Amino acid sequence: QLQASGGGLVQAGGSVRLSCAASGRTFSKYNMGWFRQAPGKEREFVAAIRWSGGITYYADSVKGRFTISRDNAKNTVYLQMNSLKPEDTAVYYCAASLGVLTTIRSPPAYNYWGPGTLVTVSS
Numbered sequence: 179q180l181q182a183s184g185g186g187l188v189q190a191g192g193s194v195r196l197s198c199a200a201s202g203r204t205f206s207k208y209n210m211g212w213f214r215q216a217p218g219k220e221r222e223f224v225a226a227i228r229w230s231g232g233i234t235y236y237a238d239s240v241k242g243r244f245t246i247s248r249d250n251a252k253n254t255v256y257l258q259m260n261s262l263k264p265e266d267t268a269v270y271y272c273a274a275s276l277g278v279l280t281t282i283r284s285p286p287a288y289n290y291w292g293p294g295t296l297v298t299v300s301s
Contacts, residue, residue: 180292182272187298188262196257198272198292206230206250208289209275209282212257214268215294223283224270225257235282240266262299269294 211226225246277287
């Protein structure tokens with residue numbers, strides 16, 4: 179089970195850190211990802227991190243502004259979002275995948291999803 183938190187209202191240029199806490203003993207075996215879905219748009223990949231934490235992936239739209247990290251001892255994955263823009267407004271979802279790394283940007287590769295947390299960036 180995954181539970182994301184940390185969303186809210188922030189001004190453009192500001193920062194937010196999302197957390198996703200996972201229950202269970204096998205968190206460290208999963209690659210973890212963050213996706214987002216804006217109103218009227220499809221869910222899109224944001225960032226992902228390998229199960230060991232050594233490799234990260236980012237969408238071009240967030241590269242250099244967002245940082246994904248994980249703490250396997252705490253069963254938690256984070257998404258630090260800096261220099262936020264109004265177009266970053268969306269519901270953000272964390273997800274867990276046992277799939278191969280070549281599919282890590284694809285939603286169908288993920289086995290479990292959290293309920294999402296809303297991030298609203300005002301201009």
